[in-house]
Amino acid sequence: MRFSRPPRDRLTDKLSRLGRSVRNFYRFPPVNIATVVGVAVVTVLLIALDPVTFPIAKWISDTDIAIARFVTANPEIENGLLRRASQWVTVAFTLPPILLMAFAAWSAGRMADRPNWSRFGGVLLRAGLAQIVVTELVKRTFGRVRPSEALELGAGVWQDLWLPTSSHQSFPSGHAAFALVFVLLTIAYFPRARRVWICTGAAIILARWFLLRHYASDLWLGAWLGAFVGATFARSYPPLPDELLRRLRRRREDRVRGARRPMCYDTDAGCAGQSVLER
Numbered sequence: 001m002r003f004s005r006p007p008r009d010r011l012t013d014k015l016s017r018l019g020r021s022v023r024n025f026y027r028f029p030p031v032n033i034a035t036v037v038g039v040a041v042v043t044v045l046l047i048a049l050d051p052v053t054f055p056i057a058k059w060i061s062d063t064d065i066a067i068a069r070f071v072t073a074n075p076e077i078e079n080g081l082l083r084r085a086s087q088w089v090t091v092a093f094t095l096p097p098i099l100l101m102a103f104a105a106w107s108a109g110r111m112a113d114r115p116n117w118s119r120f121g122g123v124l125l126r127a128g129l130a131q132i133v134v135t136e137l138v139k140r141t142f143g144r145v146r147p148s149e150a151l152e153l154g155a156g157v158w159q160d161l162w163l164p165t166s167s168h169q170s171f172p173s174g175h176a177a178f179a180l181v182f183v184l185l186t187i188a189y190f191p192r193a194r195r196v197w198i199c200t201g202a203a204i205i206l207a208r209w210f211l212l213r214h215y216a217s218d219l220w221l222g223a224w225l226g227a228f229v230g231a232t233f234a235r236s237y238p239p240l241p242d243e244l245l246r247r248l249r250r251r252r253e254d255r256v257r258g259a260r261r262p263m264c265y266d267t268d269a270g271c272a273g274q275s276v277l278e279r
Helices: 012-024 031-050 056-074 081-092 095-111 116-144 145-154 174-189 189-211 215-236 242-260
Strands: none
Touching: 012 189, 031 056, 056 189, 056 215, 056 242, 081 189, 095 215, 116 174, 116 189, 116 215, 174 189, 174 215
């Protein structure tokens, strides 16, 4: 008896399962948020340690340098279509487009009578601003040189990655943090398109790497900080349940119907067949 081999999972099915895993991971906030914070703190400590004294810190530093040099060793990545696409992705997810995106979602929800759209716009705005505050505090503390700037300053800067007195802001990646905030919030509010949101978040993170704006450890910690902020806001401001949406819609329809009902007075001929309560 021959058994047919099960069909291979499509990429979309794998991404769908990944989206469900991300959503299920944050259903238990006391454990998982503590895990996110713990990983972020440990990552900061490992990267901030002296590479000469601590071998694991040297391994992280060498890995960052090797991954960054991979981009410079491939001209088709550094100067080709991927770089131009990365520039467009980076510009699309700076602060002004984020504010515009949140305002557009809020306005569309108000006009189309979609309360969850408006709620999503407000939550995205607050979570995005909170993420900016968190990442900027860490950036100002460490002042890490960006890979592209390290190349311009000289090869020696590759080993001296920490310049706390400089104005450079490579660690952590603000774009990676917002990518996770965006992915978690959109999955929470619009789960049917979770594959699109996951691909969008991955494109944002990879774009910063292709442009040599961040090391791998910058993207790693930025993603974890964004996951912490995104999970916190997704749990604090979840989508409105369907039953509440139906009640709000019925209440709004009753209010509109009452406003359209003509005024009726005792002297009007049309009030003859109405009771006092119907007038």
